[in-house]
């Protein structure tokens with residue numbers, strides 16, 4: 124009898140490590156393979172970055188509350204976000220879709236309308252893809268390409284002790300948006316006559332359904348001559364991303380709870396779900412903000428920039444990654460992002 128290992132024994136990150144452990148590169152141009160937000164290819168006078176992300180019906184989106192146009196927009200935005208996380212500018216995307224016959228031509232037109240809107244917003248060209256059928260539901264896979272000056276590339280691995288930890292925008296809103304959509308779905312399932320109550324929740328719903336990649340932050344950093352020492356986008360939750368930076372940069376981190384940027388609507392709504400706002404910020408996913416570290420000497424420059432918040436600093440490896448509360452209490456940060464194969 125052959126051995127069989129269940130996917131649930133692995134989890135997403137361990138599975139990726141396992142499957143990619145024997146990869147060997149033969150191209151001299153391959154500068155960075157698996158392990159960052161995008162692969163990095165040496166194109167002589169600049170680096171090219173390549174990344175791919177898949178959205179699967181029932182796993183990443185629920186057709187009962189996801190507008191198709193938003194879904195198309197999001198599928199491009201999440202890939203552009205990974206390009207931005209390398210400090211690169213996106214240039215091209217390809218789009219592959221698998222569709223069941225549950226979808227009409229009109230439905231797919233809406234998906235593409237959203238995709239093209241995003242392509243226009245981020246200045247990228249849609250240059251190809253693949254179309255196939257699926258037995259169950261819709262799958263969208265996007266690959267994005269970008270470019271960056273060699274001296275401006277940022278990896279997850281460059282953070283140094285005493286660097287300042289920064290995050291763009293605000294955190295936790297997408298998670299609250301998802302909770303509201305799930306709550307209204309349950310209510311509707313129990314009584315289809317009740318209309319969903321989504322009023323007053325525009326901000327958090329949009330953050331979940333139609334996130335923006337922070338290409339504007341990449342431009343702002345460039346305009347102000349700031350090259351982060353490390354960077355990652357916040358897709359799985361701030362805590363998980365801090366741990367990625369610490370692992371790849373071999374460092375610890377102190378993040379100050381009171382410094383976490385949290386929108387007032389998130390602070391207000393989190394109580395309805397019996398959650399601390401900071402827990403939404405640390406463990407909620409899908410914010411698609413940028414988490415990065417800068418040298419202390421860049422503090423004055425960053426401090427004047429809107430929508431960039433200094434939330435902590437890099438520490439010695441022995442200190443691990445900790446969330447520091449106002450009274451000085453510290454708790455270690457644990458990854459609690461999405462776990463597709465968890466038990």
Ligand code: ADP
Pocket residue numbers: 139142143156157158159160161162175176205358
């Ligand atoms: P992100 O959240 O930034 O999209 P992931 O956590 O999905 O990154 O992936 C982490 C790294 O592992 C990336 O460098 C990605 O390219 C790589 N990766 C993920 N899945 C696979 C796979 N099946 N085969 C090869 N590389 C993979």
Ligand code: MG
Pocket residue numbers: 160204205208355356357358
């Ligand atoms: Mg990423």
